[in-house]
Amino acid sequence: MIMVENQDINGAISAIMESMRLQGTSPDRLKNYENAYNVFERYLSKNSIARIDEKICLEYVYAKTGKRFDRFECVTSNARVDYRMRPLLLLLRYLQDGKFHPDVRKTKPSFVCPACFKSEYEAFCEELVYRGYSQATIESNTKKVQWLIMFMATQGITSTSDITIRHIENYLKTIKNKAVKYVGVFLYVFRNFFSFLYERGYIVNDLAPMLPKVRTPHNASIPYVWSKDDIKKLLCAIDREDPKGKRDYAILLIAIRLGLRIGDIRNLKKSSIDWNRKTMNLKMAKTGQPIELPLLKDIGWAIIDYLQNGRPTTISGRLFVRHRAPFNAFGDRNSFNKELHRYILKAGLNMPGGQRHGMHSLRST
Incomplete structure (x- = not known):
């Protein structure tokens, strides 16, 4: 929840618009933001709202779009929703700390590892750094492990030692319609992960050799050759x-x-x-x-x-x-x-x- 102390809404909007002009924002985008703020201010006046917070802003978004959200820090690819939410997120952040935050692209909430998996997850992340993997490779590997961990949590698993090959196979069913090479990358990461868990003593049985194998066609990775x-x-x-x-x-x-x-x-x-x-x-x-x-x-x-x-x-x-x-x-x-x-x-x-x-x-x- 974005906490708001300052309530000089009109002053905040003026400051935001001026900051956008100084940063070279295009006239069309400035006009869009100005229109969005005008509509929002009319909504506040019509409903006799003098103070705003995140909840009130989200109610406004719902009133205008029919889409309900429980927070602003969410992902939406709906242009109609973004038209309402982005200016309000800028406004809330300005009212929160008096600063202009130009990049308000909404991102998924950062991963919070369940406490029951945290020790081995963090150890695996450190191992990838120790191996000298590039940052992009580390992020790709850890993201796949995060998805696996969250899936296991939904299955009631509270320890990596309780994970069986059947649980992993059930997860793989969720990506069975993906390309063979895509699935193969997941299996490669999972073999790395479970081998690490076995070597460090987190699990008794090494699940890596039990993971299914996929046959990748020889031409699966051949890119298009441009003429x-x-x-x-x-x-x-x-x-x-x-x-x-x-x-x-x-x-x-x-x-x-x-x-x-x-x-x-x-x-x-x-x-x-x-x-x-x-x-x-x-x-x-x-x-x-x-x-x-x-x-x-x-x-x-x-x-x-x-x-x-x-x-x-x-x-x-x-x-x-x-x-x-x-x-x-x-x-x-x-x-x-x-x-x-x-x-x-x-x-x-x-x-x-x-x-x-x-x-x-x-x-x-």
Whole structure:
């Protein structure tokens, strides 16, 4: 529950709108927020409400959308609901501490491990760090273990020593309709987890060898191989007169020409480029190894065009940033696949089914 002390609602709204203007928020978005706040203030006046809190704001959301929520810290992909909730979340946070919180993207509540599994879960997390896994790999592994733990809790299991192979099989049934490779990754993580539990003495029987095996087709991981003509059409579909288009063109060109993973492209800094030596220097996220790559002519000019004519003013040191206030760096989970898919559609490309054609596929081109 968001606790609210200050009740100068009108003053808070004025401060929020001014902060958004100073951060370069687009006129259209400013208008949307202004309209949302006007409607909310009329609702308060009509219902003679002088003081607000999270409960009152959620009642307003329900009155306007028919959707009921028990808190603001929830995930919704409904644009109509977001139109009501995002401005109110900004308002509540401002009334709470007098600060403008520009990034109010709603996220799932952080994982709280049940006390009966906490010791072994935390030990497993520490083990992954000790093994030198990348942060992305650690997050991927722990997320799957979290889902397993929460499933076991719903089955009345209160200790890892009570987990049987039947319980694990029951969990696997919940993802049986997923791709074979997807299920295989879960099994790989679970083997790691239960081997660790057995070696550390948390469980008496090693369940890892008992886990089912899946046969992954030889071509299951083969990405789509782009033709030169498709690549040309893809790049031509990008509006290079638009600031965001300049960014996207440079990102896709780096992926195509240098074969970098999107995570490494996200992490590029302005200082990663040595213009005198015409090189790009970075540390690979997956291996942790430093690498130097040639700054190819077309990539160099694309980056220059973006820096001079497209990149918004920001304190971020990352080369590529979001083009939406407050213009921060991309999140660690941003795969850029949505942007790529949009350009695929715009280019009129027909991608074959059964083959991956996300950002990773560009590395195979």
